[in-house]
Amino acid sequence: MVAPSMAAASYKPGRDGKPGDDGSPGGDGRPRAAASGTPAAGRELRAQGRRTMRRLLDAGLRVFARRGYHAARVDDIVRAARTSHGTFYLYFANKEDLLRALAVDCAHELTAMADTIGPITPDEAGRAELRSFMERFLGTYRRYGPVIRAWMEDQVGDRDIDRLGVKAFTAIGGKLGQRMREAGVEIAENQRAAVGALMAMLERVSYGVASGRVTDDDDALLDTMTTIVHRGFFGAPR
Template sequence: MDPEPRSAKGRRTRARLVEAGKTVFERDGFLQARITDIATEANVSHGSFYHYFDSKESLFREIAEEVEVRLVSMDDIAQDLTESAGPVDRIRAANKAYLAAYRKEAKIMRVIEEVSRYDDEVRKVRSKRDDYLAARLESAIKRLQADGLADQRIDERYAATALGGMVAKFAEMMFIGGARFDMNTAVEQLTYLWANALGLVPTADQKVPAKSATA
């Protein structure tokens, strides 16, 4: 097995296998997915698969880690913000980015959710995502408290874990569990819950919009 091919051709082949694996796992689920189908989707021989991965489990774990990293990277947050953006604006942008990323990866996230229940390695990948997100949120809450904007009584570690878990669970219910919510309203309501929990006060132009019907 060659996990990190040195040649450009090898890297392209490995990338095709990762993309093909994602397609097959989304379509067939983890248990029903076959290495033969993944190899066919990637347009490589069955034997070539084992040059890059020793099992479908190792391929799935890599896919799961890539997806989890994309969920917390939120690279597109900055484009929605101006230099004058306040803390509520930043919370809104983060919630919007997370929900948008989860919606995009919903098919594979459904499979990751299922596999994490019995695969320790996939569960560790999910825990790593949760820990990274909690650490970043904890740091943000500390800054808000230092600036006198957030309730000083709040323990940032508990708040980061609880509020981050709220958004993650909401995304799972919305995009996997079948709960029908309007995207814009979901972003706004999660933002108000965040702001209220931390004791932040929205500015005058951040009024609560009229409630909309579920999509």
């Protein structure tokens, strides 16, 4: 499940020397949109421009995953996207701007995911719901792992990016806490701490899978994790 890019929402390229649909610079050779300081999330693109931006975003994810955010360079992203520096700067001011656009997409996907978490009862129906959520979370982490790690490890000193992470994980954690209460589970005096522990476990296991450090079969891993979480946090019988 991949959310459509929210970063390409409202930028309108023109024909009069402004950036074109193909991602080319303006008439004077300068990447006008980036030079103007308009963030990626504030531009509306036509079809080819959206494809170009998507290619850059996907390349950024690959490079951030391979090299880490701090070691990644615009050169690496341009090379991975098989495009030019001029095209990159048409859409993004720098690599942080690109990460910000990815963070918007990731936060959108996680927030939407929170809305889909149904009741997690102590029975088999609740177990199936929990496993479905964990499978979706793992899929999102596989795609957006570099963004989620940037949030968790405070890699970027950008308050807007941080706020997106807080909003997304608050939505997930809030819904899981609600489902715990509905299940009638009293697992801790401080439920907020319990939800935090559950989220931390999910994030670390997903990181292990996405990074290749955990090599178990997905189905076996999800079954094991579901059993642990269902019993430990939602009152499933042993």
